[in-house]
């Protein structure tokens with residue numbers, strides 16, 4: 001299994017180009033199930049989760065071609081089995097995103113339950129409750145959701161928690177349902193709006209995306225389209241922290257800084273100098289780094305997907321910072337690995353107290369999930385000596401060539417095969 005080796009101590013500088021957003025690309029690929037016509041996607045990141053989704057769609061009979069240049073053509077004119085097997089779902093929870101489109105188009109679906117993962121229990125009760133209100137019957141048998149409906153109908157759906165893939169699943173299900181669906185307390189993440197834009201160009205009638213109330217009027221049929229995926233705000237944020245933590249000077253290009261308002265505001269409060277242009281921003285790290293508390297919430301607040309990276313930065317802060325995770329119940333596994341590198345972090349429930357100013361030393365560490373892996377690389381960039389990160393497959397699920405991009409900015413980093 002591959003490992004990543006980082007030798008700390010260099011300051012990053014230069015320009016990095018951001019790839020397409022994983023979490024926008026995954027629902028976009030699932031949306032191709034809603035039409036028999038070809039859906040052409042551009043700016044897909046060529047990463048593990050995208051290839052898993054391609055395999056999942058192919059397994060159902062979709063003609064799915066994903067190319068390394070970031071383009072894909074998906075044609076679901078011959079779907080033979082509306083099923084997502086355990087083998088594929090267990091490696092990627094986002095497989096659940098096929099449930100909504102399958103129910104809309106084929107009125108039946110069999111999708112493995114994702115189960116818990118390294119960041120929490122991650123139930124899908126809200127996805128199922130929404131589909132049931134729209135007329136589906138969802139049974140859980142042998143670890144699978146077995147769903148059937150005589151045809152979905154529109155409904156008023158108030159979700160008790162903000163769920164990103166839940167909103168996406170129900171929005172897709174509603175596009176072909178009879179009548180109007182209102183999704184209340186919907187997720188406002190840019191990835192949800194990107195999916196809404198894709199669905200509109202397939203002929204769907206959706207308004208209100210980007211707000212807490214989304215209205216979808218069902219149509220009889222959707223058609224093929226061409227759509228460009230938005231840039232990955234979490235990848236952009238990860239490079240922003242890489243610059244700040246190494247006292248670097250990095251231009252993060254090909255992104256949408258409006259999607260990173262909370263992250264860039266937080267970083268500027270820690271002392272980093274940030275200048276923003278329409279499709280790029282520049283981060284100049286400054287010493288000392290001020291320790292500032294942060295709390296994760298759904299968009300537009302500070303994202304849970306940046307919590308681990310921010311914690312790495314706070315290990316180098318001047319003072320103490322309280323990091324509060326409100327989205328997932330167990331997303332501090334990286335803290336234990338950072339402690340092994342010399343960080344002073346105390347975790348209690350959903351809060352971690354990070355006492356800064358401790359020099360980190362390189363160590364062998366284990367990546368527990370995607371963002372945890374990124375945070376350990378960031379810690380490695382400032383640690384004395386060598387950090388060896390194991391279980392790099394988590395990283396490869398979500399970041400396109402991160403070690404090459406960092407190396408081009410001057411990091412001493414390599415993949416060991």
Ligand code: EPU
Nearest residue numbers: 023094122123124125126127161162163164165327328370
């Ligand atoms: N929740 C429920 N019931 C549900 C659905 C969610 O209780 O039916 C809870 C979850 O357990 C969690 C909270 O609601 O505590 C929010 O979870 P959400 O459903 O929003 O998460 P998700 O849709 O499974 C997406 C991203 C994650 C990201 C979260 C939060 C995709 C494919 N995944 O997951 O991305 O952390 O939203 O923003 O879009 C990552 O990229 O590393 C990643 C984990």
